[in-house]
Amino acid sequence: MHPSFYMLEKELIEHKINTRLPLFAALCGLLLFVSLFFSGQAQLAFSSQIEVNGDMSDLHREFAQNLNSAIYFGTGLISLLLSMLYLSKTLRKERQEGSSMFWRSMPISNATTHGVKLGFGLVAIPAICALLVLFADCLLWLLNVSSEQVALMLEQPSLFYVLSNWIVFFGRMMVIALVLLPLATVTLAISQLVNSPLLVMFISSFAIKWLAIALFGFHGIKDFFYVITSLPMKVLTASNQFSALSEVSLLSLGIYALIGIGGYLLSLKLNRTDDVSLKTLFQ
Template structure:
C-alpha cells in the first residue's frame, strides 16, 4: 500500500460524490453569504462585527458565522448519511465493483478510504467552506471600516480574532466528534455492505426490533432491564445542566467556554463502543470480500 494507491482512491470518491461533498455546501454558503451582505446593505438595523454595549443592532459577522456553521453542519450530516449507506451498496448494485477490483487496490484499502472520506473529508469540507466564506465577509468588513465605505461599520479586532479562534477550535472538536460517532459510521457501512436492497432500512430496523424485543421482555415478561435503550440514550445524550440532559447538539454550543465541548466529547469516547465500531468495520470488510458478488 502506498500513496500511489491511496490518493487515486480518494480522488475517485470525490469525483463520484463531487456534487454533494463540494458543490452543495458551497452553493448553500454562497446563498447565505449573498443574503447576509444584502441585509447589511439594505437593512439599517444590522451592525457589523463588534457591537458596543450601548449600540443596537445585530452583530452581522457573528450572526453569519454561526448560522453558516450550523447550516453546513446539518448539510454534512445529511451527506454523510447518504454516503455511508450507499458507498458499498451501490458498487454491488451497478456491478462497478468488478471494474474497481480490476485495479491494484485491496478491499481493505477500499473500505478504509470510504470510511476516511465519509468521516473526515465530508465534514472537513463543510468546515473549510464555512471558514473561507467567514473570512471573506470579515475581510469585507475590515476594508469597509478602514476605507470608510460604510459609516455604520463598528468592528473590533478582538472580536474578529475570537471568531476565527472558535472556528479553528472546531477542528479539535471535529476530531473528537469523529471518534465519538465512529461506531455509528461503522454501523452505517456494515448496513451498506450487507443490504441487497434499501440499506437505510437495514440501518434502522434491526435497532428498532431489538428495542421492541427488549421492551417486551422487560414490560410483559419481567426479564432483564432496558440495557440497550439506556446504553444508546446515555451514549448520545449530554449533561447540559444539573440533572438535565439533551440529545445535544446546539444547546451546548451556545455560551460555553472553549474547553467545555472537548471535555464533553472526551467523556463520551469509551473503549467498548470503539471496539464495537472496529467489529462492525471488520464485518464490513468480510462482507466486501466474501459476498460482493451476490
C-alpha cells in the same frame, strides 16, 4: 503520490453531492452577504432591531456568539448528513452500477478500500464543509471591516481569528469523526446487506430498545442508544467538545467501540467477494 490520494480523488469525483451541497450553501451565504453589504436599508434594519431590544453592550456579544454557533451548527449538520449519506451508499453503489469488478481488478487491498472510504466520509467531507465555515467567516470579516455599525454584531475582528476559527471547527469535526467511527463501520457493513441501511438501522434500533423494555423491563439499551446517537450533536454544540465525551460512561464507550470493531470486521468480510449475504459470513 500514495494510491490512497487517487482513491480519495475518485470518491470526490464519484460523489459530487459532497462538493455541490456545500457549494450551494456557500452561494446562498454569498447572496446574503451581498444583500447585507450593498443594502444600507439592511444595516439600518439591523441596528433598529437591537435598539428596540434594549441593552446593547451584552446583546451584540450574544448576537455575535449566536451567529457563530449558527454557522457551526449549520455546517456541522450538513457535514454529518453528507457523511452518513455517503457511508450508507458507497459500497453498495459500486455493486449496483456494475463497476465493482473493475475496482476489484485494481491492486488495492480490502483494508485500504475501507480506510479510504472511512477517511473520505469522516475526514474529507468535514474538511470540505469546514471550508464553508472559513468562507462564512471571511465574508463576515469583510462585513466587519467595511462597516462600523455592523462590526459590533460580529466576532470576526481579524484574518487570524478567521483562520483559527476554521481550524477549531475542523478540530471539533475530527472529534465528531472519532465519535462517529463505530457507527460508520456498522453502516458500511449493513449497507452491503440491505438497500436502505439508514432506515434499517433506525427501525432496528427502535425495535431493539422497545423490545428490551417490553420483554425484560430493561432500560439500559434505550439509554445506550440515546447516549450514542446524541453524542455527535453534543460534541458539535458543546462549548468544549471533550466535555461532551467525558459525560459518557466508560462502559458505554467501551461497548460502542466493540460494536465499531465488530462492524469493521463484518464489513471487511462481506466486501472480500461479490457473494454478499449473511450466509457468506460463515463460509
